[in-house]
Amino acid sequence: MNIYSHAMELTPVTERFILHWGEMGARWGVNRTVAQIHALLYLAEQPMAADEIVDTLSVARSNVSNSLKELLSWKLVRVVHVLGDRRDHFETSKDVWELFKLIVEGRKQREVEPTLAVLGECLASPELDKESPGVRKRIEETREFIRVLTVWADEMLRQDPETLMKVLKMGAKIRNLVRGE
Numbered sequence: 001m002n003i004y005s006h007a008m009e010l011t012p013v014t015e016r017f018i019l020h021w022g023e024m025g026a027r028w029g030v031n032r033t034v035a036q037i038h039a040l041l042y043l044a045e046q047p048m049a050a051d052e053i054v055d056t057l058s059v060a061r062s063n064v065s066n067s068l069k070e071l072l073s074w075k076l077v078r079v080v081h082v083l084g085d086r087r088d089h090f091e092t093s094k095d096v097w098e099l100f101k102l103i104v105e106g107r108k109q110r111e112v113e114p115t116l117a118v119l120g121e122c123l124a125s126p127e128l129d130k131e132s133p134g135v136r137k138r139i140e141e142t143r144e145f146i147r148v149l150t151v152w153a154d155e156m157l158r159q160d161p162e163t164l165m166k167v168l169k170m171g172a173k174i175r176n177l178v179r180g181e
Contacts, residue, residue: 008048018036018039018043021035021036022035022036022039025038033064033067034071036057036059037053037057040053041090042092042094047090047091048090050087053090068090071092074103075102076102076103097164101157104157115146116146116150119139119143123140
C-alpha cells in the first residue's frame with residue numbers, strides 16, 4: 001500500500017450498492033469494474049486517487065487505470081487536484097439527473113447515431129430496390145421510430161430536473177387518459 005493511499009471504509013450498504021451497480025453495469029454492456037468504480041466515486045465524500053480506488057475495491061491497478069480512462073472518455077468522471085497531493089484524484093457528479101443526462105448522451109453518440117446512419121445508408125443504397133417492400137418498410141419504420149424517440153429524449157433532457165420528474169410521474173396518468181380510463 002502506498003503511504004499516501006488509504007482505502008475507503010465500505011459499510012455493508014455501500015458495498016452492496018457498489019456490487020449491485022457493477023452487476024447492473026454488466027447487464028447494460030458496461031465492464032463490471034468500470035461500473036463499480038463509478039459507483040464508488042458517486043458515494044465517496046471526497047475525490048479519490050487511483051491507488052485509493054485500488055485499495056478500496058481490491059482490483060488491479062491496471063484495471064483501475066483502464067476503467068478510469070473509460071469513465072473519463074464518457075465524461076462520467078473528472079480529474080481534480082487536492083492541495084498538497086501531486087496525484088490525480090477523481091470524482092463524479094453527485095447529481096443523479098446530471099449523470100443520467102451524461103449517460104443518455106453518451107449512449108446516443110455511441111449507439112443511436114451510428115444506428116441511424118446505417119439505417120439511412122441502407123435506405124439510400126441502390127441495392128434497396130432488390131429488397132422486398134416489407135424489408136424496406138421495416139427499415140423505414142425502424143429509422144423513423146428511433147428518430148422520433150431521439151427527438152423526444154433530447155427534448156426531455158433539455159428540461160430542468162423538477163419538470164422532468166413531473167413528466168415522468170405523469171406517465172401513468174397520460175396512459176390512462178389515452179386509453180380513456
